[in-house]
Amino acid sequence: PADERNDGSGFWDFGTQARDSVSAPQTFTIKNVGSATLSGLAVVLDEDWDDDHFSITQPALTSLLPGESTTFTLAFAPLALGDLFGVVQILNNDENESPFLISASGSGVWxxxxxxxxxxxxxxxxxxxxxxxxxxxxxxxxxxxxxxxxxxxxxxxxxxxxxxxxxxxxxxxxx
Incomplete structure (x- = not known):
């Protein structure tokens, strides 16, 4: 599909958001396209970036059989003004793509x-x-x-x- 992301190439821009408010959450789907069980799923924000300006919900499932999927949400909640960046890490047991990375950005404004x-x-x-x-x-x-x-x-x-x-x-x- 057109919105399918590859590790490290996904980027989500929330645009502008008023400081001390929360954007509409964006839903991301994790789908196991492999032939083995994908387990240990957890979604975290990389602390080396502006992680405190983004919020996530954990996926309902932490293990996916081949072909199964689950979702998580990401929202932008700027506590400061200016351009802010975050990196979402999707942890899992895939040796080639753990963590799977999605970059996010937004601009906190008055x-x-x-x-x-x-x-x-x-x-x-x-x-x-x-x-x-x-x-x-x-x-x-x-x-x-x-x-x-x-x-x-x-x-x-x-x-x-x-x-x-x-x-x-x-x-x-x-x-």
């Missing part, structure tokens, strides 16, 4: 950068994604749309909170 990436395709504070820019000219700049959880590309001025005249004191408006 929450607002993730928001910009989602709506504008970039995490940079520039152009249409700039904090002060109002891409649909509704009077609500991006930073306000972000802070209030509004869609920056849809007219959202009518969704802004309106002050109760009773909240006005000495000409000041309190929101």
């Amino acid at each position: 929450t607002i950068q993730q928001w910009r990436q989602f709506y504008f395709g970039t995490s940079d504070n520039s152009g249409n994604a700039a904090n002060s820019f109002d891409p649909n000219f509704d009077g609500v700049p991006n930073v306000v749309a972000y802070a209030l959880g509004l869609h920056p590309l849809e007219n959202s001025a009518h969704l802004l909170p309106v002050a109760d005249p009773g909240d006005l004191e000495a000409g000041w408006l309190s929101l």
Whole structure:
């Protein structure tokens, strides 16, 4: 299949993920394509890389007969900002491919950068994604749309909170 990986050649890029949040887990299948039982299956993260920014679930099966398969998941959970790299090791009893390696990467960003990436395709504070820019000219700049959880590309001025005249004191408006 197109997504079949060879030892050391597999690479998974999680893209950007807000710091202190967890990506959708990605499922990987381990299939025994050999003629002998594949045993001692365990999935670990290589401690020489940014292993604390990734999380795994162990496969349900630790031994596979020929033709059998099991799955594990890998998620990106950045605790820092910037480009982060991890190496997944699939331990087993295969003398030629233990551990089987899969590289993973992702970029930890601030929450607002993730928001910009989602709506504008970039995490940079520039152009249409700039904090002060109002891409649909509704009077609500991006930073306000972000802070209030509004869609920056849809007219959202009518969704802004309106002050109760009773909240006005000495000409000041309190929101």
